[in-house]
Amino acid sequence: xxxxxxxxxIFLEKAILILAVVSISLVIAMYATWAERKVAAVMQDRRxxxxxxxxxxxxxxxxxxxxxxxxxxxxxxxxxFLFVMAPALAMITALMTSAxxxxxxxxxxxxxxxxxxxxxxxxxxxxxxxxxxxGVYGIMIGGWASNNKFSLLxxxxxxxxxxxxELAMGLSLIAxxxxxxxxxxSVIVAQQSEGxxxxxxxxxxxxxxxxxxxxxxxxxxTPFDLPEAENELNFGYxxxxxxxxxxxxxxxxxxxxxxxxxxxxxxxFGGYDIPFVNEAAWGNHWWVALLGCGMLMTKAxxxxxxxxxxRWTIPRFRYDQLMNVGWKKLIPLxxxxxxxxxxxxxxxxx
Amino acid sequence: MQALTNRLKLVNxxxxxxxxxxxxxxxxxxxxxxxxxxxxxxxxxxxxEQKRTFSPVFRGLQVLNRDEEGKExxxxxxxxxxxxxxxxxxxxxxxxxxxxTHLYREEKFAARFEINMLRCIFCGLCEExxxxxxIYLSQTFAPSNYSRKGFIYKKDDLLIPHPKENPDAxxxxxxxxxxxxx
Numbered sequence: 001x002x003x004x005x006x007x008x009x010i011f012l013e014k015a016i017l018i019l020a021v022v023s024i025s026l027v028i029a030m031y032a033t034w035a036e037r038k039v040a041a042v043m044q045d046r047r048x049x050x051x052x053x054x055x056x057x058x059x060x061x062x063x064x065x066x067x068x069x070x071x072x073x074x075x076x077x078x079x080x081f082l083f084v085m086a087p088a089l090a091m092i093t094a095l096m097t098s099a100x101x102x103x104x105x106x107x108x109x110x111x112x113x114x115x116x117x118x119x120x121x122x123x124x125x126x127x128x129x130x131x132x133x134x135g136v137y138g139i140m141i142g143g144w145a146s147n148n149k150f151s152l153l154x155x156x157x158x159x160x161x162x163x164x165x166e167l168a169m170g171l172s173l174i175a176x177x178x179x180x181x182x183x184x185x186s187v188i189v190a191q192q193s194e195g196x197x198x199x200x201x202x203x204x205x206x207x208x209x210x211x212x213x214x215x216x217x218x219x220x221x222t223p224f225d226l227p228e229a230e231n232e233l234n235f236g237y238x239x240x241x242x243x244x245x246x247x248x249x250x251x252x253x254x255x256x257x258x259x260x261x262x263x264x265x266x267x268x269f270g271g272y273d274i275p276f277v278n279e280a281a282w283g284n285h286w287w288v289a290l291l292g293c294g295m296l297m298t299k300a301x302x303x304x305x306x307x308x309x310x311r312w313t314i315p316r317f318r319y320d321q322l323m324n325v326g327w328k329k330l331i332p333l334x335x336x337x338x339x340x341x342x343x344x345x346x347x348x349x350x
Numbered sequence: 351m352q353a354l355t356n357r358l359k360l361v362n363x364x365x366x367x368x369x370x371x372x373x374x375x376x377x378x379x380x381x382x383x384x385x386x387x388x389x390x391x392x393x394x395x396x397x398x399e400q401k402r403t404f405s406p407v408f409r410g411l412q413v414l415n416r417d418e419e420g421k422e423x424x425x426x427x428x429x430x431x432x433x434x435x436x437x438x439x440x441x442x443x444x445x446x447x448x449x450x451t452h453l454y455r456e457e458k459f460a461a462r463f464e465i466n467m468l469r470c471i472f473c474g475l476c477e478e479x480x481x482x483x484x485i486y487l488s489q490t491f492a493p494s495n496y497s498r499k500g501f502i503y504k505k506d507d508l509l510i511p512h513p514k515e516n517p518d519a520x521x522x523x524x525x526x527x528x529x530x531x532x
Contacts, residue, residue, distance in 0.1 A: 042387070042392075044387065045390050045391070045392055045393050045394075046392060046393070209374075310377075313377070313380045313383075313384045314380055
């Protein structure tokens with residue numbers, strides 16, 4: 001019988017894992033808002049939030065409560081169903097990417113090998129790209145449904161920006177895929193985990209640079225934050241939103257940041273691999289997996305910090321500059337990188 | 351053409367070099383600057399806990415002064431009200447009765463003395479006009495209030511604490527103005 005052959009524990013295992021990953025992403029996104037303000041403050045010789053709790057650590061909670069308490073306004077002229085759906089869509093797509101990330105090596109608990117990856121699918125990278133391209137719908141539908149010209153302009157900007165930069169992002173990854181020969185994220189991490197010199201960043205620095213710039217654009221972060229350019233578009237696509245719907249948009253941005261940090265760490269920086277040590281020799285203990293997971297988090301959070309650091313350093317690109325960089329610089333560069341990688345690989349017939 | 355000032359600055363219109371065109375190097379330089387600022391001293395003063403010291407000539411809220419025995423100095427002559435460019439001061443004079451000698455310094459006193467803090471521009475001309483050193487501007491800010499009425503300060507709000515009954519508060523209110531006598 002088919003149904004008796006199913007290992008039912010796997011449902012519980014995956015459910016717990018999904019719950020853990022989602023709640024960790026949410027908590028990290030919450031504290032990313034705090035960190036953003038702290039980083040902004042210290043870079044401008046200020047103190048930042050320091051009133052709510054020690055070091056202002058309860059500030060995100062206070063903000064959350066504030067957003068929940070705010071009056072919820074749905075404009076009369078908006079397309080109501082889409083207006084409500086859009087922030088949820090932004091949130092869902094932001095969270096969905098985490099499903100294929102290998103958060104750590106497998107853990108041996110309760111007599112079972114539990115993989116710290118929700119879904120080890122063989123097209124992991126394609127899945128990530130698919131979900132990321134869905135992310136633009138949150139912005140587009142939100143901007144369109146608001147029935148506001150600024151929101152609509154922002155939505156158009158966001159859509160064209162995301163489409164332009166997705167291309168270069170995909171092309172920069174092809175070089176990595178040629179080296180690893182697999183779209184499965186667990187395989188890509190496993191190939192890098194033998195040591196620091198197996199990390200993809202060593203072989204693909206240009207590829208990483210292109211990927212990183214595109215990740216900034218995909219997350220709508222400065223210098224590519226044109227969809228929400230405060231001084232031009234009054235806040236862009238979420239201008240008409242209030243209360244927790246606005247909160248969802250803001251939250252989704254930080255989750256996107258965190259997830260793209262995780263993706264970059266996974267693809268280029270060895271995922272849960274701890275540099276300079278051979279953790280595989282320590283055995284299959286639960287704490288080794290936990291340590292690896294912590295390492296991945298550290299790498300990802302460093303990227304989050306880098307995103308913030310860049311945001312508080314450089315101004316925004318002009319729209320034509322954005323398009324120029326995307327189409328005329330990054331895409332040719334990614335193609336050249338791809339060709340060179342292919343040629344080198346062919347030369348060494350790896 | 352002769353330049354009017356010596357602050358003339360030629361604009362650099364050289365075409366960008368290759369490194370500059372790459373942007374990345376300059377962005378890295380900018381990031382180094384922001385990173386250095388993380389460790390710089392913060393300019394913020396934690397306001398309610400720490401307060402910035404004002405200059406000794408700072409003009410804050412008005413205070414109606416008393417002499418050393420706690421008698422009110424004001425004689426309701428109205429010179430301050432005349433001097434006030436914002437017309438913020440109103441007062442009503444009254445005659446001192448024989449059993450009020452411990453309260454007022456001279457025969458005439460201000461029965462009602464009001465300053466509209468919404469009109470006051472804190473110029474200090476009232477202090478300069480006063481022949482009796484009865485009014486001076488302290489170092490306190492005008493505190494906030496919920497209504498316009500609350501900004502019309504009565505005598506109770508303006509009078510300095512009694513030097514005998516409440517010496518600590520008196521000394522605190524007097525602050526830097528100890529030199530004033532008579």
